[in-house]
């Protein structure tokens with residue numbers, strides 16, 4: 214599932230494709246549920262003639278700021294993918310939305326598993342008010358993280374996956390950050406001391422920046438995996454330390470990496486580096 218580095222890569226690739234400044238001419242949904250905020254017919258009317266003023270990212274949302282007003286949000290969820298096509302290129306069987314742009318190209322949304330969602334809002338999207346800080350912004354400081362953790366007895370891994378704590382993290386980058394900071398995923402959040410929180414704060418930023426530098430993580434070879442615009446694969450899978458490395462040696466101490474289930478999610482840990490909490 215795409216996380217912050219994957220979504221950021223898609224945003225950067227969309228910008229490079231030169232669609233900022235273009236207008237939407239129409240949108241046709243082949244899977245109506247992909248559009249969360251209205252029927253396909255209403256959405257088509259809403260989007261028509263709006264200009265793509267800027268493309269950005271908030272948490273795991275791709276954000277199209279429209280002119281004169283309006284916001285289009287796209288959440289890729291499991292297998293969603295945005296790509297540009299000439300209008301006469303054949304439609305893939307898994308295309309859920311095709312939207313026509315004013316230069317004749319089409320922005321198409323392909324989504325095998327059908328969990329991806331598009332949202333249109335006239336005013337600022339309501340999702341924005343509940344999201345935690347952007348981890349690569351100056352708003353995310355060790356103190357802000359400490360505040361969030363000190364008020365919760367929850368295990369640290371599910372708390373970090375919760376988008377109201379920090380925006381944009383998912384299973385891959387949480388496992389990588391907890392390993393770097395040497396924190397076991399079931400540690401109670403309010404039990405972490407200032408030094409551990411400072412390490413975790415740095416680790417979150419490090420793993421996300423590395424993920425972006427490497428254009429995201431594409432784990433497998435099938436169409437179910439993450440690809441950016443132009444079917445571009447990520448390369449961060451080559452740089453992962455523990456995620457899906459079960460049975461391999463820990464890059465820091467050489468102990469065997471183990472797989473645990475924490476809150477129904479696979480977790481990859483080195484139990485030498487990440488000591489389980491006492492009791």
Ligand SMILES: [Zn+2]
Pocket residue numbers: 463464465466467468483484485486487
């Ligand atoms: Zn280790």
